[in-house]
Amino acid sequence: MPSFPGVDYMDIDSLFSEDELMVRQTVRDFVDDEIIPIIEEANREEKFPMHLIPKIAEMGLFGATIKEYDLPGLNNVAYGLIMQELERGDSGLRSFASVQSGLVMYPIYTYGSKEQRDYWIPKLAAGEKIGCFGLTEPDFGSNPGGMRTYARKDGDSWVLNGAKAWITNGSIADVAVVWAKHDGVIRGFLVEKDTPGFSTAYHMGKFSLRASVTSQLFFEDCRIPGENLLPETNGIKYPLGCLSQARYGIAWGALGAAMSVYETARTYAKSRIQFGGQPIASHQLVQNKLAWMITEITKGQLLAVQMGRLKDQGKLKPHHISMGKMNNVNIALECARSARDILGANGISDEYPIIRHMLNLESVKTYEGTHDIHNLIIGEAVTGIPAYNPPMSAKDEREATARREMEAAK
């Protein structure tokens, strides 16, 4: 299997340290040797490659930024480069790593009790246990604050009721980080697999992220021990804090997918001959597409590096991450569409990685805050005016919310 040469139009590599580059090379080799040869079949069969989990864990990719618990303690740029290489393999694989690290280990490490941390972090890092993150519900995606999963205190335990939808790793997870309302406040809970009253079901018929498991979670009088509450969590800002971690990784990951499709299209265009005995790369229309792709990838790399450096300095704000996620996923998807076009009919076949990346990126555009929601976050940052709700008087909104709560309670 030929190894990936990397995409670096403007000596972006000079912005990385020697160890950041070594981290990237390690993950790059892993993806070339272990992911690329099996991913099309996993995608066809709609199967997550479970056998890779121990190898990924052994390399130390889960919770790679954590220093305690004998974990690598990488900086955020090195972490980003890991995500880039994984998603060059497949967005589903990167999703798995994002969820495990950013959405499960991060909240347990940051909002959990010492007992929760000591128990879960080593097991999740070793890949012995798999986690999922349940925020989205069938009726609440972009607006998770409206959620209708409720937690009630009963003696020493918590009792959960409600349903979650579109949960990555849901059916294969040993532990779910579940967000539910208690007294109107969103709190995080750890629910273990096989807890009575907790069940999962696969989302069937997905045409995107097929090599990643996506599930619904159901809670029917699901009783969990009192100590399974993540004690620090009280409010929507806690799940959103997790999303910031994962979104940051996606901004890098999307570049990996973009690099894969760009490099595939560039190579293809140089060898595919149509009119006049010339490769299609000699046509201006084709070059225009390649020029657009490499320009956008290069801009996206600069955005990602700057985000990473700011994050390491503790200066990265959620609205910065919104720009990175929104832009880089969008350009990656556009790159995939152009690359698809350059490959002609071959572009729709899974002999090449393009159609898979293209379809995957449709999910990536939607999850972790849709493209449009991130534009609204940027819009609010630059105008000071939140525009998420359709124009409605404050009174109407209060009434509407109360009505919804009442219906739900019935």
Next chain:
Amino acid sequence: MNSVVCIAQVPDTETRIKIGGDGRRIDEAGVKYIVSPYDEYALEEAIRLKEKEGGDVTVLGFGPDRVQQALRESLARGATKAVHVKGESGDADSLGIAKVLAAALRTIPHDLVFFGKQGVGTDNSLVGPMVAELLGYPQINVVTHMETAAGKVTAHREIEGAEEVIEATTPAVITAQKGLNEPRYASLKGIMAAKKVTIDTKSIADLGLADSDVVNQRVTVVSLELPPEKSGGRKIDGGDPAAAAKEIVRYMKEEAKAL
């Protein structure tokens, strides 16, 4: 059990080689260097031994500054120490390199010395055996499986139609064949830890050698040439399929001698 693994840094096997201006060496501009693939099996075996029995794994490399990168990568995989002998290894022949490594090995405590069975690219398969001779050690080459016991090493090697099992006393030289093990990926923790190891850097003079001991001892490269460019394939007119098939078979038998 202390091991030393001699690491050769070679051009990535996917490099498009260009000949340098002197016509005797490759043009290094833009070449990506890697740890010679057979050395990875050697390193992995030494690391496994260390994990089982304790001790140090020292990686040893001779060559210009860029060799430090190969040593860092080896540290990231699990070597514990690194020694870099700085010098223009490109000017040395196999015996010159072996002399440098043997001299360096005398300064590092060890029970076993590992090499890849050959350095990918130059493919002479000479340095490991030469080092063994210079140090007066037993050597077992092209090893596919090995075990150690007190003061002893037992190694298997594939020979034509059979497997040979050889026992030797330590210290000994082992050269690794593909299949000896499955080399691990560097771990991220290893990469971070490798940063903190100081590479012990020496010159040839520090080892009591002069350039004349190392450069062009017995063999001089006179010239380096790329294989001839492939000429375009032959097209056979397919107008008459039966005739075309006959012509293809004739061509393969008589001209290409492939059948």
